[in-house]
Amino acid sequence: MLTFKDVTVKFAGVTAVKDLSFEVPQGNIYSIIGPNGAGKTTVFNCISRFYTPAAGTIDFNGKNILKLKPHQVIHEGIARSFQNVELFAKMTVLDNLLVGLHPTLKKNIFSISLNLPSVKKTEKESIKKAYEVMDLLSITDLANEKVRNLPFGYQKMVDIGRAIISSPKLILLDEPVAGMNPVETKKISELILRLKKEMNYTVLVIEHDMSLVMEVSDFVTVMNFGQKIAEGTPQEIQKNPVVIEAYLGEVEENAQIV
Numbered sequence: 256m257l258t259f260k261d262v263t264v265k266f267a268g269v270t271a272v273k274d275l276s277f278e279v280p281q282g283n284i285y286s287i288i289g290p291n292g293a294g295k296t297t298v299f300n301c302i303s304r305f306y307t308p309a310a311g312t313i314d315f316n317g318k319n320i321l322k323l324k325p326h327q328v329i330h331e332g333i334a335r336s337f338q339n340v341e342l343f344a345k346m347t348v349l350d351n352l353l354v355g356l357h358p359t360l361k362k363n364i365f366s367i368s369l370n371l372p373s374v375k376k377t378e379k380e381s382i383k384k385a386y387e388v389m390d391l392l393s394i395t396d397l398a399n400e401k402v403r404n405l406p407f408g409y410q411k412m413v414d415i416g417r418a419i420i421s422s423p424k425l426i427l428l429d430e431p432v433a434g435m436n437p438v439e440t441k442k443i444s445e446l447i448l449r450l451k452k453e454m455n456y457t458v459l460v461i462e463h464d465m466s467l468v469m470e471v472s473d474f475v476t477v478m479n480f481g482q483k484i485a486e487g488t489p490q491e492i493q494k495n496p497v498v499i500e501a502y503l504g505e506v507e508e509n510a511q512i513v
């Protein structure tokens with residue numbers, strides 16, 4: 256579904272990503288892990304088209320997305336959540352979710368200002384969709400709560416909800432459990448697995464929390480200093496000495512990442 260081939264990204268003197276290649280198959284939960292500054296978020300920013308690589312290609316369902324602008328990427332069916340939750344704090348949960356639908360709505364300013372029946376129908380359908388997402392996230396009772404009043408864990412949920420409400424083909428989750436406690440982390444793990452099993456979503460995750468990565472991932476790519484240093488199933492990655500060294504600085508006998 257998503258193919259990175261020999262992608263290099265440079266910022267002034269820094270090579271953030273170097274010759275990176277990987278493939279995310281449809282229906283998979285695919286994780287990218289690596290120490291701080293490894294280049295993970297830069298990968299997401301290339302897919303979202305905020306950054307343009309100095310070299311390499313990125314294809315999505317056979318289409319070269321490097322030719323697209325950020326809003327066109329959303330139309331191709333790629334949605335993302337952000338490392339630092341980026342919601343409208345003064346707006347309600349329901350309204351924040353509706354914002355996630357906005358890029359895919361086809362209404363224009365004239366039909367909206369005239370409040371045509373088709374606009375009312377779209378609005379009704381959008382609200383129905385938002386309630387479906389809130390049900391999925393078990394946050395329906397928070398629909399009319401302002402986001403700034405919610406604990407961080409729930410704000411993260413809303414951020415993920417905003418990514419999935421437009422029924423994208425590929426969901427990018429940037430550190431979905433950063434700052435969450437183990438109970439909240441477990442909830443998000445279960446949610447990601449449901450997105451795959453019940454809705455056949457393809458999910459690309461960046462995450463530092465190994466419990467989540469080990470539980471949800473079909474496949475993992477490990478980055479360090481902008482390069483891929485390993486790839487494999489969670490079990491393979493957990494025991495890979497190169498990966499352990501990147502995280503811990505040294506390898507002890509029988510060491511594994513947990």
Ligand SMILES: Nc1ncnc2c1ncn2[C@@H]1O[C@H](COP(=O)(O)OP(=O)(O)OP(=O)(O)O)[C@@H](O)[C@H]1O
Nearest residue numbers: 266269270271289290291292293294295296297298
């Ligand atoms: N816009 C930018 N301008 C300059 N340097 C950047 C920019 N974005 C990222 N970098 C640099 O690129 C490298 C990779 O950063 P990136 O944020 O992709 O790493 P990361 O693996 O996501 O790190 P973390 O886990 O801490 O979020 C770092 O050295 C970072 O300082």
